[in-house]
Amino acid sequence: MATEYSQSANQKAVRWHPPSYDIRVESVPIPKIQNPDDAIVKVTLAALCGSDLHIYRGHGGVDKVHTCGHEFIGEVVALGSSYGRDVKGRPALYSHLNIGDKVVSPFTVNCGECHVCRLGYTGRCPEGFLFGSPALDGGQAQYVRVPKAGGTLFNLSDSSTWSSALNEEEKRKALTDIADSSLLMLADILPTGVFAALQALNHPKVAPVITGKAWPICFSPDQVSGNEVSLIDEDKIITVAIVGLGPVGVCAAVSLLDALATRKAPFRIIAIDPLETRREKMKAVYNAISDSGKGNGEFIVQSIEESKEAVKKWTGGVGATAVLEVVGNTSALTLAYDLVRAFGVIVSVGVHGEPQMPFTGRQLYNKNVSLDFGRCPARAMFPLAFDLLVKRQDVFGGVGQPESLVDRVVDFSQATESYRAFDKGEIGKVIFDPWK
Numbered sequence: 001m002a003t004e005y006s007q008s009a010n011q012k013a014v015r016w017h018p019p020s021y022d023i024r025v026e027s028v029p030i031p032k033i034q035n036p037d038d039a040i041v042k043v044t045l046a047a048l049c050g051s052d053l054h055i056y057r058g059h060g061g062v063d064k065v066h067t068c069g070h071e072f073i074g075e076v077v078a079l080g081s082s083y084g085r086d087v088k089g090r091p092a093l094y095s096h097l098n099i100g101d102k103v104v105s106p107f108t109v110n111c112g113e114c115h116v117c118r119l120g121y122t123g124r125c126p127e128g129f130l131f132g133s134p135a136l137d138g139g140q141a142q143y144v145r146v147p148k149a150g151g152t153l154f155n156l157s158d159s160s161t162w163s164s165a166l167n168e169e170e171k172r173k174a175l176t177d178i179a180d181s182s183l184l185m186l187a188d189i190l191p192t193g194v195f196a197a198l199q200a201l202n203h204p205k206v207a208p209v210i211t212g213k214a215w216p217i218c219f220s221p222d223q224v225s226g227n228e229v230s231l232i233d234e235d236k237i238i239t240v241a242i243v244g245l246g247p248v249g250v251c252a253a254v255s256l257l258d259a260l261a262t263r264k265a266p267f268r269i270i271a272i273d274p275l276e277t278r279r280e281k282m283k284a285v286y287n288a289i290s291d292s293g294k295g296n297g298e299f300i301v302q303s304i305e306e307s308k309e310a311v312k313k314w315t316g317g318v319g320a321t322a323v324l325e326v327v328g329n330t331s332a333l334t335l336a337y338d339l340v341r342a343f344g345v346i347v348s349v350g351v352h353g354e355p356q357m358p359f360t361g362r363q364l365y366n367k368n369v370s371l372d373f374g375r376c377p378a379r380a381m382f383p384l385a386f387d388l389l390v391k392r393q394d395v396f397g398g399v400g401q402p403e404s405l406v407d408r409v410v411d412f413s414q415a416t417e418s419y420r421a422f423d424k425g426e427i428g429k430v431i432f433d434p435w436k
């Protein structure tokens, strides 16, 4: 049953004003269809995210008032003329999207039909925009306009539109059972966490440890090693440091644990944050994960000071095989460089600002460090993230519990205060209900 939607009325929206720290809830016009590929989504829940704080603090180089937010879930209430079974020349996803469908959006627009999208690099579609930016109003509103909606939105009402390791019945059951506050994690934090973990595990620098074969034989599955030095058990233990335990860092840890448990790979993981509240959250999450999701390895949570000593001790001074940098500033990158081994990889999914990198080309050369930077292609990551969301409801299911990633659900009257408190680290992840 589709919701009534009127383009002529006003709506409530959370708006950012320049130059910084100025969030207002305002009455603005409900968005209209502007292009044939557009959809209008009635937002049922929208989340506040760490990367919203870059603009909030005035670090984004932004000077235009706009509606905030890039994480939202809702219902399609209007579609442009590109949609429908009879429309020719549009990709299949456009014919599957209907008014009344429940959808969750990745944090960027992606067309779903260009070379970049076909390769799965959806976060960098040439037609893409970031929601909640001057270029595109965000989802912390009662309604949001979604350009290229057929390529962008995940259609939760039609489980045939994405692949999954789950069978159709399991998928359908998950979609009925899982709360919207949990499904909303698919907009950004869970795919980004999964992305960080997989970028590290699939990186060529990690291959000797994962395959148990020395470089470069590790890339030739058919080549049997001859007189090369064989790896001993100790060499096959992957050591990963996670720098930054906000919601994305926690999602990365959960994803990494799951991937290593599935592969039955031995590991040592150190999760690092300077804030005790975040370290306590990470510990509570780890404790909530069932044994099958924890795999065969050590997992410790430490402060910055403790972490260097721990990695040194674990690895005989060599360093971590991979470091996931989930903060996006120079001190996090400096720590990542200090922790990573020679021939290691730093995977950085934090949003970085203008400062220069805190290491020189010579430092990278001298350690043979690989840097893997950038935005998660959330649309492409959706199937993997969805399956993990279903599997890890012990962590991702609740709100306000010690192990929950979502701290609270509030109405828009608390938006300004929520930004302030979230920025100060006084509260965890907040979700807005625009209709409360």
Ligand SMILES: [Zn+2]
Pocket: 049, 050, 051, 052, 070, 071, 107, 188, 189
């Ligand atoms: Zn986000």
Ligand SMILES: [Zn+2]
Pocket: 110, 111, 112, 113, 114, 115, 116, 117, 118, 125, 126, 127
């Ligand atoms: Zn594209």
